[in-house]
Amino acid sequence: MRDVAFGQFYPADSFVHKLDPRTKLLAGIVYIVAVFLCTSYYSYLACFLFLVISIIVSRIPIRSVLKTVKAVLFIIIITVVINILFYSDGKVLWSWWKLTITEQGLIFASKMAMRLLFLVLSTSLITLTTTPMNLTDGLESLLTPLKWIKFPVHDVAIIMSIALRFIPSFMEEIDKIMMAQKARGASFDTGGLIKRAKALLPILIPLFVSAFRRADELAMALDARCYNATPNRTKMKKLTFTGRDVVAWVLTAAFLAIIIMLRTGFFGLL
Numbered sequence: 322m323r324d325v326a327f328g329q330f331y332p333a334d335s336f337v338h339k340l341d342p343r344t345k346l347l348a349g350i351v352y353i354v355a356v357f358l359c360t361s362y363y364s365y366l367a368c369f370l371f372l373v374i375s376i377i378v379s380r381i382p383i384r385s386v387l388k389t390v391k392a393v394l395f396i397i398i399i400t401v402v403i404n405i406l407f408y409s410d411g412k413v414l415w416s417w418w419k420l421t422i423t424e425q426g427l428i429f430a431s432k433m434a435m436r437l438l439f440l441v442l443s444t445s446l447i448t449l450t451t452t453p454m455n456l457t458d459g460l461e462s463l464l465t466p467l468k469w470i471k472f473p474v475h476d477v478a479i480i481m482s483i484a485l486r487f488i489p490s491f492m493e494e495i496d497k498i499m500m501a502q503k504a505r506g507a508s509f510d511t512g513g514l515i516k517r518a519k520a521l522l523p524i525l526i527p528l529f530v531s532a533f534r535r536a537d538e539l540a541m542a543l544d545a546r547c548y549n550a551t552p553n554r555t556k557m558k559k560l561t562f563t564g565r566d567v568v569a570w571v572l573t574a575a576f577l578a579i580i581i582m583l584r585t586g587f588f589g590l591l
Contacts, residue, residue, distance in 0.1 A: 329448065329449065329488075329489050330448065330449065330450075330451065330452050330453070331381050331385055331449045331450070333379065333380045333381060333450075334380070335378060335379045335380040335381075335450070336378050336379075336565060337375060337378055337379035337446075337450045338379065338380075338450050338451075339563075339565055340450075340565055340566055340569055341459070341560055341561070341562055341563070341566045342451050342455040342456055342458060342459025342460075342560065343459040343462055343463055343560060343562075344562070344566040344569050344570065345447050345450065345451055345459070345569075346447065346456075346459050346460065346463060347463070347570075347573075348569060348570075348573045349443055349444060349446075349447050351573050351574075351576075351577050352368070352371070352372075352439075352443045352573075352576075353440060353443065353444075354577070355368060355576065355577050355580040356368055356436055356439045356440060356443075357436070358580050358581065358584050359432070359436070359580065359583075359584070360583075360584055361583060361584075363583050364580050364583040364584065365432065365435050365436075365439075367576070367579055367580060367583065368435075368439050368580070369435075369439070371576050372439060372442055372443060372446075375446060376442075376446060379446065379449070379450050381446070381449055381450070385449070386442060386445060386446060386449065387442075389441055389442065389445035390438065390441060390442070392441075393437065393441050396437070397434055397437050397438065400430075400433055400434070400437065401430045401431075401433065401434050402430075404426060404429055404430035404433055405422055405426050405427060405430045406420045406421070406422065406426075407420075407421075407426075408421075408423060408425060408426030408429050408430070409421055409423065409426075410423060410425045410426070412424040412425070414427075448485060453482045453483075453485055453486045454482070455560075456481075456482055456485065457478045457479055457481070457482035458478075458556065458558075458560055459560065460477075460478045460481060460482075461474055461475055461478035462560055464477065464478065483539070487535065490535070491528070491532065494528060494531050495524060495528060498523075498524050498527050498528060498531075499524060502523050502524065507520060507523060508520065
């Protein structure tokens with residue numbers, strides 16, 4: 322649990338770290354759209370290269386980024402298995418009862434796995450290169466037009482920021498609770514699925530108690546500092562676009578254009 326990196330900030334002096342948080346959020350959205358537009362292995366290769374180059378430029382160790390996959394590895398495996406066994410189109414390679422493995426099923430499952438990996442790694446790269454406060458400011462700035470319809474933009478932004486901030490804390494809390502339960506003779510790695518599920522109850526109850534306690538302490542701290550979400554609040558550091566952001570926009574737009582051209586067959590590739 323302590324190795325999960327999602328929601329943590331990795332300090333470094335890199336091109337990506339110095340980008341405006343709004344640029345990184347928009348680039349992340351564009352990348353997610355591009356991943357869903359992928360239809361061929363050439364487009365998936367383009368997404369892979371763009372992601373790897375971004376990680377290298379951010380100067381974050383690959384190992385730190387890959388830690389994020391641990392949290393969703395089980396979901397990825399289940400998704401791949403289901404797609405392999407229940408995708409019925411294409412040439413049949415193996416069949417038993419209602420389970421069928423086809424050539425198209427293997428291809429579709431591999432594409433789904435890559436899509437999930439790219440989505441997780443790209444979003445984790447944003448949190449690794451952006452502080453929670455900058456994420457809040459960037460998200461609030463992007464949602465500013467919704468203020469015209471009385472949407473609580475600042476409240477939503479601060480809630481999302483706090484949620485991201487407490488992910489590592491809750492992971493650490495779960496690890497402490499599990500170690501304490503193991504010291505009392507509890508076992509989480511033996512028995513069947515139902516037994517393991519029942520063994521999680523001694524973890525969930527203290528975790529909920531700790532979560533409510535942390536929420537109450539945070540609310541008291543905000544009240545003690547006279548915090549409120551009035552429209553007249555000012556910021557110590559104002560977000561500004563620089564030449565780096567223009568370069569990032571150009572590169573992101575070029576990447577999206579390549580994905581669209583690959584999807585439409587502009588290069589003559591299947």
